[in-house]
Every structure is written in structure tokens, then in C-alpha cells.
Amino acid sequence: MNIDIQAINEKIQKESEFVEKITSEVSKVIVGQKYMIERLLIGLLADGHILLEGVPGLAKTMAVKTLASVIKTGFQRIQFTPDLLPADLIGTMIYDQHDGKFSVKKGPVFSNLVLADEINRSPAKVQSALLEAMQERQVTIGNETFALPAPFLVLATQNPIEQEGTYPLPEAQVDRFMLKLSVGYPDRDEELEIMRRMTQPAIPSASSVVTPKDILKAKGAVHEVYIDPKIENYIIDIVFATRKPKDYGLDDIEELIAYGASPRASINLTLAAKAHAFIRRRGFVTPEDVRSIGMDVLRHRIIVTYEAEAEEITAEDVVRKVLNKIEVP
Amino acid sequence: MKVLRFSLFVVFILSLQAVPSLSQDSIKVAVPPSGGEIRLSASVDQTEVPLNRTISFTVQLKWTGDLDKYEIHQFDNPLLENFEIKENSSANRVANVNGVTKAIQEYEYTLKPKSLGMGYVEGLIITYTDMGNDKEYRLTTNRIEVKVTDPLPEPGSKSWILWVILVFVLVIVVIAFIRQAAKKKAEKKRQAEMEAAASVPLEEQYLEKLKNAVDLDAPDLDVGDGFARLSRLLRLFLAEKFHVAGLEATTEDVIKDLHNKDLDDRFVNETAESLKKADMIKFSGGAGEKSELERMYTLIESSLQKSLRGELVKVLDAPQEETEE
Numbered sequence: 001m002n003i004d005i006q007a008i009n010e011k012i013q014k015e016s017e018f019v020e021k022i023t024s025e026v027s028k029v030i031v032g033q034k035y036m037i038e039r040l041l042i043g044l045l046a047d048g049h050i051l052l053e054g055v056p057g058l059a060k061t062m063a064v065k066t067l068a069s070v071i072k073t074g075f076q077r078i079q080f081t082p083d084l085l086p087a088d089l090i091g092t093m094i095y096d097q098h099d100g101k102f103s104v105k106k107g108p109v110f111s112n113l114v115l116a117d118e119i120n121r122s123p124a125k126v127q128s129a130l131l132e133a134m135q136e137r138q139v140t141i142g143n144e145t146f147a148l149p150a151p152f153l154v155l156a157t158q159n160p161i162e163q164e165g166t167y168p169l170p171e172a173q174v175d176r177f178m179l180k181l182s183v184g185y186p187d188r189d190e191e192l193e194i195m196r197r198m199t200q201p202a203i204p205s206a207s208s209v210v211t212p213k214d215i216l217k218a219k220g221a222v223h224e225v226y227i228d229p230k231i232e233n234y235i236i237d238i239v240f241a242t243r244k245p246k247d248y249g250l251d252d253i254e255e256l257i258a259y260g261a262s263p264r265a266s267i268n269l270t271l272a273a274k275a276h277a278f279i280r281r282r283g284f285v286t287p288e289d290v291r292s293i294g295m296d297v298l299r300h301r302i303i304v305t306y307e308a309e310a311e312e313i314t315a316e317d318v319v320r321k322v323l324n325k326i327e328v329p
Numbered sequence: 330m331k332v333l334r335f336s337l338f339v340v341f342i343l344s345l346q347a348v349p350s351l352s353q354d355s356i357k358v359a360v361p362p363s364g365g366e367i368r369l370s371a372s373v374d375q376t377e378v379p380l381n382r383t384i385s386f387t388v389q390l391k392w393t394g395d396l397d398k399y400e401i402h403q404f405d406n407p408l409l410e411n412f413e414i415k416e417n418s419s420a421n422r423v424a425n426v427n428g429v430t431k432a433i434q435e436y437e438y439t440l441k442p443k444s445l446g447m448g449y450v451e452g453l454i455i456t457y458t459d460m461g462n463d464k465e466y467r468l469t470t471n472r473i474e475v476k477v478t479d480p481l482p483e484p485g486s487k488s489w490i491l492w493v494i495l496v497f498v499l500v501i502v503v504i505a506f507i508r509q510a511a512k513k514k515a516e517k518k519r520q521a522e523m524e525a526a527a528s529v530p531l532e533e534q535y536l537e538k539l540k541n542a543v544d545l546d547a548p549d550l551d552v553g554d555g556f557a558r559l560s561r562l563l564r565l566f567l568a569e570k571f572h573v574a575g576l577e578a579t580t581e582d583v584i585k586d587l588h589n590k591d592l593d594d595r596f597v598n599e600t601a602e603s604l605k606k607a608d609m610i611k612f613s614g615g616a617g618e619k620s621e622l623e624r625m626y627t628l629i630e631s632s633l634q635k636s637l638r639g640e641l642v643k644v645l646d647a648p649q650e651e652t653e654e
Contacts, residue, residue, distance in 0.1 A: 005613040005614055005615050009613075226613060226614055228611070228612045228613070228614055230611060230612065231612055283613070284612050284613040284614065285612065286579070286580075286608055286612050287579045287580075287608075287612075288579045288580065288581050291579050291582075324574065324577055325577060326577065327576045327577055328576065328577065328578065328579055329611065329612075
């Protein structure tokens with residue numbers, strides 16, 4: 001197989017020029033959180049939805065809002081509550097008294113960037129409506145099916161500390177998110193900068209530097225990023241090690257894993273690694289790309305056993321052991 | 330060990346014989362008018378006998394005094410039902426017990442059963458003459474019954490199983506011994522090799538491996554494969570020499586680890602250059618240039634030689650100039 005890597009590299013260099021513009025524009029508003037911003041871009045470029053987990057006040061909503069304004073695209077924030085109904089999300093048919101007809105009223109899901117805040121506060125039927133829209137990228141209201149706009153990215157947030165009165169997402173639905181991010185606190189310097197910036201009379205804002213068209217074009221380029229069979233096998237090794245750890249010399253975690261990662265993990269790890277390489281302005285995937293994104297792709301796809309829970313071993317610990325054990329190509 | 334225990338258990342079980350049934354006796358005591366006492370006993374050594382075994386039927390006459398005190402008349406063989414006589418014998422004995430002479434005449438018959446079921450030894454009539462008064466007397470034994478049971482396996486049929494087990498055990502013992510000996514030999518060899526290797530500096534070992542990894546003058550040199558081999562060799566060396574996760578970590582992580590180890594900056598930069606170049610060739614699907622491979626080879630060779638001379642570690646405790654206060 002002859003690969004014109006130089007041509008791919010040149011194309012990726014050209015198409016990924018906006019990445020730096022986006023990050024610098026976003027950083028005018030958001031201090032730190034480079035990891036979160038980068039992952040949001042990966043989700044956007046690889047067509048994968050993101051589940052954000054972190055305590056309140058970590059600028060999750062602001063980051064998404066800023067990203068939406070930077071790429072000049074639609075943004076909707078839906079606060080999930082126990083009384084939310086699927087129709088509040090996807091829309092409904094409304095009777096128009098003037099015309100005497102039913103007309104469609106589209107819900108907030110018809111946007112490019114949708115922030116589903118505290119997704120676990122709503123019951124299963126609302127979660128299912130959103131997750132179905134995420135999967136199908138279309139919504140049926142009455143007898144009519146409407147395609148959701150492109151790009152379409154759902155960012156759902158979960159608060160890890162309050163579990164009372166919540167409806168935890170079933171494992172099968174969590175698997176539909178490409179990435180699950182664990183957003184942490186800023187460091188001391190960042191916190192100081194946040195404090196100074198947010199106590200100014202004029203809160204900074206970001207201007208739009210990219211159009212949705214650029215994003216759609218970039219998505220096409222991401223698919224062209226070259227992935228060598230050695231990297232593909234590396235990804236397969238990582239995913240298989242979560243299912244059959246003993247075969248990879250990970251005897252110590254055999255008893256800790258109840259269910260390993262699904263084939264969706266292999267697919268998403270490949271797509272996310274390509275998007276990561278694109279953001280790094282490279283035309284091919286390296287083990288660094290896989291390792292960087294591996295934790296975010298795998299942490300919500302591994303179910304640990306009761307024994308592991310009793311020993312306070314999390315899925316993240318298991319993924320870390322797998323990534324540290326599998327030999328890079 | 331388990332097999333040995335099992336074998337011994339089987340041998341023990343097989344060696345167990347059928348426990349013989351209690352013997353059956355028939356004792357008659359006669360008191361001749363001339364005084365004295367003559368005792369007749371007839372007995373079998375077991376009351377149950379397998380079809381393929383024999384029993385002993387013993388007739389014993391015992392009295393006090395010399396052997397010629399009584400003359401035992403010749404008597405016929407006992408009447409048998411479902412038995413046949415295999416052998417018979419007789420013996421006379423005189424014993425002195427506490428100054429008293431005791432005479433014993435004994436007749437022993439070896440009987441073999443004919444078929445399954447019951448077998449009988451009919452009563453035996455023995456006549457004798459008391460030499461003291463020259464009168465004749467008779468004594469009779471009771472009928473004795475013996476049960477004939479199923480035949481036992483012949484000793485020959487048991488012994489082949491024993492032999493098989495013994496051979497099996499022996500083979501296992503021999504195999505275990507050979508394996509143990511081979512293991513010890515391999516361990517000794519490994520230790521000898523390790524000792525030999527330990528005496529050669531790591532860098533020299535890797536310089537030798539470097540020569541064998543890639544032949545730059547080979548006409549059919551696969552440049553891409555060469556980069557992969559050199560990259561792996563370099564990572565292995567770094568893992569062994571500086572205890573970094575050479576094979577499991579990505580290039581960026583390896584470089585980061587090396588930066589944290591107070592190594593010569595030039596060495597770290599050259600290593601980074603080599604590994605990144607190799608990654609570029611390995612993962613971009615490109616073939617790579619021979620000149621680039623030669624450069625990587627030279628960089629690794631020179632790094633190994635520097636390491637051998639101890640030039641890779643930064644001098645941390647360089648002498649400081651004393652300052653006068």
C-alpha cells in the first residue's frame with residue numbers, strides 16, 4: 001500500500017490551522033482546562049458525544065458555551081430535572097388556533113452544541129429520548145422525522161457527589177458516549193487567574209473564529225488521518241486486555257473486571273486517536289495519541305467487580321494498569 | 330507424589346487376602362476301661378473356601394503315655410461330598426510336658442472343592458486297640474460342613490496389575506528425576522550465562538546486539554524494519570540502564586523520564602531525535618531513507634560508547650569554589 005504521507009500531512013496541517021485559533025480564543029475566557037477544551041474539540045471532530053463528570057463550578061457550562069460562540073454555532077443548555085419530559089427535549093406538536101392545524105415545535109435538542117446539564121437528574125424516559133437522538137442524529141415528532149443539524153455534539157454533565165434522587169445512566173447508555181471526562185480543579189495559579197479575571201467589571205468574551213463549515217470540512221480530514229496496522233493492533237491489544245487480562249500478563253486484574261470494553265471502544269478509540277493526531281497537526285496516529293485519549297474512551301466502558309469495589313479499585317485504576325502494561329508498537 | 334501414594338494404596342488393597350472363616354472342630358474324648366484318656370479331634374481350617382482354593386482337614390489323636398500305648402487301626406479316607414482329596418499325610422509325635430509323656434498321631438488331608446455350594450466331610454470312624462488290655466475300641470467324629478464360594482482371582486492375574494502399577498510408578502519416578510536433573514542443569518547454565526553476562530558491561534552487550542540488529546551493508550536492507558529494530562533495541566537499553574518503562578511507555582513519556590534522571594542533555598536530545606524519527610517511519614507508513622537509518626545507528630552506537638565511558642550522567646557534585654567571607 002502506497003501512502004502519500006506528505007500529502008496527508010500537508011492537508012492536515014492546512015485543515016487544522018483553526019485549532020490553535022480556537023484554543024487561544026477560548027483561553028481568553030476559560031483559564032486552564034486545556035484538557036477539557038481539547039477533548040471537546042476531539043468530540044466535535046470525531047462525531048462523538050461527551051459525558052463530563054466533575055463537581056459544580058469547574059466552568060463546564062462556560063467552556064461549552066464559549067466553544068459554541070467561537071465556532072459560531074447554535075448552542076442550547078438543557079437543565080435536566082426530575083419533572084422534565086421527552087417532549088421538553090425533542091419537541092412536540094402544537095395546535096395552532098389560527099390555522100386549525102397542528103404544527104411542529106422543535107425542542108432544544110435541535111442545535112449544534114447541546115449541553116445536557118446534570119443528565120442523571122431526569123428519569124430514564126428523558127435520558128432515552130436524548131440518547132436515541134444522539135445515536136440516530138434524527139428525531140421523530142408526530143409522523144415527521146427531522147434530521148438534527150450538523151455538527152451535532154451532546155455534552156452531558158454529571159455531578160459525582162450527589163447521588164440521592166438521581167437516575168444513574170445505565171451502562172449500555174453510558175457506552176454511547178465516546179468520551180467520559182473527569183474534570184478536575186484548577187491549580188493554584190489558574191485559580192488566582194480565574195479569580196482576577198472574573199472579578200473584573202467586564203467579563204471577557206470570545207469572538208467567533210471558525211464557522212461550522214470549517215468544522216465539517218475538518219471532520220472529513222480527520223477520517224483521512226493515516227493509522228498504521230501496528231497502531232490498530234495496539235488498540236485491539238488494549239481493548240482485549242480489558243476482556244482477557246491474563247492473556248496479556250495482567251493476572252492481578254483478572255478478578256477485578258466484571259465486563260471488559262465493547263467493540264464500540266475499539267471504534268471510538270480509533271476515531272478519537274485520529275482526531276487527537278489532527279489536533280496535534282499530524283497526518284498519522286502514534287501511540288501517544290492512543291495513550292492520551294485511552295483513559296477517556298475506556299473509563300466508562302469497564303465494569304469492575306464487587307471485589308474491586310470493596311478494595312476501592314476503580315475502572316480508572318484498571319485502565320491505567322492496562323495502558324501501562326501493553327507494549328507500545 | 331500423589332501418584333506414588335495412589336499406587337501404594339492400590340497395592341495394599343490388592344494384597345489383601347480374603348479373611349479365612351473360623352475353623353470348625355469336632356472333638357471326641359474316649360476313656361478306655363483300662364484307664365487313661367484318648368482324645369480324637371477332627372477339624373477344618375476354614376468353614377468357607379473359594380472354589381479354586383483348598384482346605385485342610387486334620388484328624389488328631391492325642392493321649393497321655395507312649396505311642397505304643399494304643400494301636401490305631403488303619404482307617405479309610407473320610408467320606409466326602411463335593412470335595413476331593415488332593416493330598417494326605419500323617420505324623421506321629423511324642424512330647425514331654427512337665428514330666429508327662431504325651432503322644433499325638435495326626436492325619437492331614439488337603440481337600441479341594443468340586444463345585445459352588447456346600448461341601449461335607451462325613452464322620453470318620455477310628456478304631457484302636459488298648460495295648461494294656463488288648464481290647465478294641467472305636468471313636469467317631471462329627472460331620473463337618475464347609476461352604477464353597479466364588480473363586481478368587483488367581484495370583485498370576487493379580488500380579489500383572491501390580492507389575493503395571495510398579496512399572497508406571499517407576500516410569501513416573503524416572504521422568505521426575507530426569508526433569509529435575511534437566512531443570513537443575515538449565516538453572517546452572519542460566520546462572521553461568523548470567524555470571525558471564527554480568528562480567529560484560531551492559532553497553533558492550535548492546536553494542537554487540539546493535540551489530541546483529543541491522544546490517545547496513547546488506548543489499549536487501551529493509552529500512553522501515555531497521556528503524557523498528559533500532560528503536561526497540563534503544564528502548565530495551567534505556568529500560569535496563571535507566572529503569573524507564575522502555576517498551577510500555579510512549580516516546581514522549583520515555584523522554585520525559587530521561588529528562589528527570591539528570592542525564593546529559595545532548596544524550597537525551599539525541600535519543601529523542603532517534604525515537605521520534607523511528608516513530609515517524611514506523612507509524613506514517615513511509616519507508617524512510619537509508620541515510621537516516623545510518624544516522625540513527627551512529628547515534629545509538631555513540632551513545633552506548635559514551636555510556637560505557639560514563640559520560641551520560643551529569644556531574645552533579647562538581648567541586649565548588651570556596652569563598653572567603
